[in-house]
Amino acid sequence: MKATIDHIGIAVGDLEASLRFFRDALGLDLDAPEEIASQRVRAHFLQAGETMLELLEATADDSPIAKYVETRGPGLHHVALLVDDIVAALAALKGKGVRLIDESPRTGAHNSLVAFIHPSSAHGVLVELKQKR
Amino acid sequence: MKATIDHIGIAVGDLEASLRFFRDALGLDLDAPEEIASQRVRAHFLQAGETMLELLEATADDSPIAKYVETRGPGLHHVALLVDDIVAALAALKGKGVRLIDESPRTGAHNSLVAFIHPSSAHGVLVELKQKR
Numbered sequence: 001m002k003a004t005i006d007h008i009g010i011a012v013g014d015l016e017a018s019l020r021f022f023r024d025a026l027g028l029d030l031d032a033p034e035e036i037a038s039q040r041v042r043a044h045f046l047q048a049g050e051t052m053l054e055l056l057e058a059t060a061d062d063s064p065i066a067k068y069v070e071t072r073g074p075g076l077h078h079v080a081l082l083v084d085d086i087v088a089a090l091a092a093l094k095g096k097g098v099r100l101i102d103e104s105p106r107t108g109a110h111n112s113l114v115a116f117i118h119p120s121s122a123h124g125v126l127v128e129l130k131q132k133r
Numbered sequence: 134m135k136a137t138i139d140h141i142g143i144a145v146g147d148l149e150a151s152l153r154f155f156r157d158a159l160g161l162d163l164d165a166p167e168e169i170a171s172q173r174v175r176a177h178f179l180q181a182g183e184t185m186l187e188l189l190e191a192t193a194d195d196s197p198i199a200k201y202v203e204t205r206g207p208g209l210h211h212v213a214l215l216v217d218d219i220v221a222a223l224a225a226l227k228g229k230g231v232r233l234i235d236e237s238p239r240t241g242a243h244n245s246l247v248a249f250i251h252p253s254s255a256h257g258v259l260v261e262l263k264q265k266r
Binding site: 001013017025027049053072073075077078079096098121122123126 | 256
């Protein structure tokens with residue numbers, strides 16, 4: 001499949017501290033935040049060329065991001081690949097025996113379609129597939 | 134500073150297993166591997182648009198990558214930002230109180246100049262700066 005890297009998700013424990021580095025020290029441009037209610041996170045995208053950085057801030061104690069930060073500390077969380085046809089991509093991966101977290105796409109940030117691949121099938125990496133619409 | 138994301142480094146425990154996913158299942162194009170003797174790693178770059186994935190395979194037991202995989206398991210390791218002037222970028226970051234692993238650049242993959250920022254200054258993320266030459 002043809003894929004480009006859309007963004008890198010970073011699990012954040014202290015949003016202001018993360019912004020002091022990525023926005024203030026590195027000088028990357030910050031977009032307006034977007035709430036993703038289903039994941040109980042607020043996403044803060046920073047522009048860095050074709051690929052963005054996505055700072056993920058938990059909005060509830062039971063958010064997957066809150067749990068991740070509690071267990072592993074803040075840091076790199078996932079990589080998102082942009083594909084043309086996410087349904088076809090998921091079917092192709094499933095046909096190759098890849099374990100999927102989301103069998104069918106759901107709505108992600110920027111009203112995109114997204115689905116996650118299980119890290120056990122991706123050598124420890126949490127991979128998101130994304131299709132713009 | 135103006136920066137784009139050059140690549141995402143992935144610490145690999147079993148190269149063949151990682152290639153089965155990233156090359157065979159996702160279908161990303163794989164470059165010829167490159168040995169980085171100073172880091173005791175072999176880098177396998179996969180093309181995915183402007184930003185690449187770099188599979189990092191330890192070539193010695195005391196390689197930083199071997200230690201990383203032993204402690205945290207395989208997975209996302211670092212993000213590399215491409216800058217125009219790495220010496221100026223390091224000076225600017227140092228002036229802002231950012232803790233650097235490399236005070237001055239050294240030679241990285243593809244004969245580039247690279248320097249790492251300490252994760253304690255980057256909210257848990259290992260950030261590499263890279264300048265082509």
